[in-house]
Amino acid sequence: MSRQKRSIDLSIKPKKAIVCGVDINSADDTEVSLDELVMLLENLGIPTMARVIQKRNTPDPASFVGSGKAEEIKDFAQKSEATLLVVDDFLSPTQKSNLQKLTSMIVWDRAFVIMKIFESRAHTAEAKLQVELAQYRYEIPSLKGLGHQMSRTGGGIGTRGPGETEFERHRRKLERRMKSITSRLEAVKERRRDRRERRKKDGAFTAALVGYTNSGKSTLLKSLSKDSGILAANQLFSTLDTVVRKISFRDGGSFLLSDTVGFIRKLPPELVAAFRATLEEVSGADLLLLVIDSADKDPVGNMDIVLNTLKELKADDLPRIVVLNKIDKTGSEADFTAMELRARGEETVKVCALTGEGFEELLAAVKKHTMENNESRPEAEHAQ
Numbered sequence: 001m002s003r004q005k006r007s008i009d010l011s012i013k014p015k016k017a018i019v020c021g022v023d024i025n026s027a028d029d030t031e032v033s034l035d036e037l038v039m040l041l042e043n044l045g046i047p048t049m050a051r052v053i054q055k056r057n058t059p060d061p062a063s064f065v066g067s068g069k070a071e072e073i074k075d076f077a078q079k080s081e082a083t084l085l086v087v088d089d090f091l092s093p094t095q096k097s098n099l100q101k102l103t104s105m106i107v108w109d110r111a112f113v114i115m116k117i118f119e120s121r122a123h124t125a126e127a128k129l130q131v132e133l134a135q136y137r138y139e140i141p142s143l144k145g146l147g148h149q150m151s152r153t154g155g156g157i158g159t160r161g162p163g164e165t166e167f168e169r170h171r172r173k174l175e176r177r178m179k180s181i182t183s184r185l186e187a188v189k190e191r192r193r194d195r196r197e198r199r200k201k202d203g204a205f206t207a208a209l210v211g212y213t214n215s216g217k218s219t220l221l222k223s224l225s226k227d228s229g230i231l232a233a234n235q236l237f238s239t240l241d242t243v244v245r246k247i248s249f250r251d252g253g254s255f256l257l258s259d260t261v262g263f264i265r266k267l268p269p270e271l272v273a274a275f276r277a278t279l280e281e282v283s284g285a286d287l288l289l290l291v292i293d294s295a296d297k298d299p300v301g302n303m304d305i306v307l308n309t310l311k312e313l314k315a316d317d318l319p320r321i322v323v324l325n326k327i328d329k330t331g332s333e334a335d336f337t338a339m340e341l342r343a344r345g346e347e348t349v350k351v352c353a354l355t356g357e358g359f360e361e362l363l364a365a366v367k368k369h370t371m372e373n374n375e376s377r378p379e380a381e382h383a384q
């Protein structure tokens with residue numbers, strides 16, 4: 001491949017992992033989050049040998065899990081031949097290198113795992129650039145530490161460390177590359193913005209699918225638009241690019257529906273920042289279809305994660321319909337979840353994206369929003 005060599009080597013692929021979550025003040029989603037981490041690793045083809053949960057009031061600033069736990073992990077790793085330790089949170093560069101020393105294992109954090117999955121799913125130029133930028137942003141704090149170390153190894157005050165010029169060269173190269181990616185993504189952003197504005201001018205109503213990864217967003221777009229070319233797959237983050245399709249109402253009229261990257265617990269902020277260009281499709285929409293997997297362990301908890309990410313994107317106050325999907329797997333449980341959501345004031349529709357059950361109600365709800373939108377924007381009616 002002609003692609004520039006990355007400074008983070010993502011090609012190393014350890015065979016067996018131990019995952020470790022730290023339960024801070026008995027948070028109730030430590031297990032769920034750890035289940036997800038195991039699934040994320042599975043998506044990378046890495047089996048998990050053991051799960052460790054460490055209860056603490058605060059993470060250990062030096063090694064996150066504490067040196068006692070690290071010893072235990074090291075012992076178990078030697079017995080089970082696990083060479084990778086994955087911590088289900090964000091690690092500081094110091095915590096990471098300390099843990100590496102304490103356990104003699106390769107250490108990753110959750111952000112790194114998610115980033116690796118994004119990398120493996122990035123197929124278009126835009127998605128690749130966004131992932132690359134996120135990786136650099138992720139890498140900078142540890143480079144900063146390294147730079148500090150190098151400038152000290154020189155000995156006398158004011159002298160330069162031996163590796164520093166090489167290091168400086170690397171830093172400058174990185175800076176140039178980041179600048180070039182940022183400006184290319186800026187151009188993409190502008191093109192998208194123009195396109196959105198044109199749609200608005202044409203009076204087109206745009207809805208955006210948002211939701212947890214694997215909740216069925218792409219399947220929904222695929223069924224509603226009858227476009228079999230859309231990729232829907234039982235893997236995490238199969239969609240990294242935005243797809244837009246026109247959906248017609250049976251009784252006349254239509255709207256545009258866009259599908260984009262899904263969310264997850266502890267989504268690295270570097271990725272959210274780097275995917276701004278893609279995610280603006282969400283904040284620029286007239287309506288959000290918030291898709292929830294009703295068969296999930298904690299559908300309402302997952303919705304809160306989605307809402308938090310929407311807040312970061314300043315899209316949490318857009319009108320929305322909650323689409324409770326996969327009701328073929330849940331039955332009456334979905335009725336209760338729907339009740340719970342409606343009690344929270346969420347407009348909720350139950351569907352099965354695979355069979356089309358509930359689509360009529362969903363489309364009627366969307367149509368109602370398009371009409372309300374027209375009333376509040378009289379200029380759209382006069383367009384054309």
Ligand SMILES: Nc1nc2c(ncn2[C@@H]2O[C@H](COP(=O)(O)OP(=O)(O)O)[C@@H](O)[C@H]2O)c(=O)[nH]1
Pocket residue numbers: 211212213214215216217218219220231232233234235237238239262325326327328329351352353354355
């Ligand atoms: N049983 C069932 N499976 C579904 C339904 N909708 C989607 N899926 C499956 O869920 C998985 C993830 O779907 P996908 O649309 O790629 O999710 P996305 O990540 O939100 O885009 C796929 O294996 C789909 O076949 C549904 O209504 N019922």
Ligand SMILES: [Mg+2]
Pocket residue numbers: 217218219231232238239260
């Ligand atoms: Mg998808």
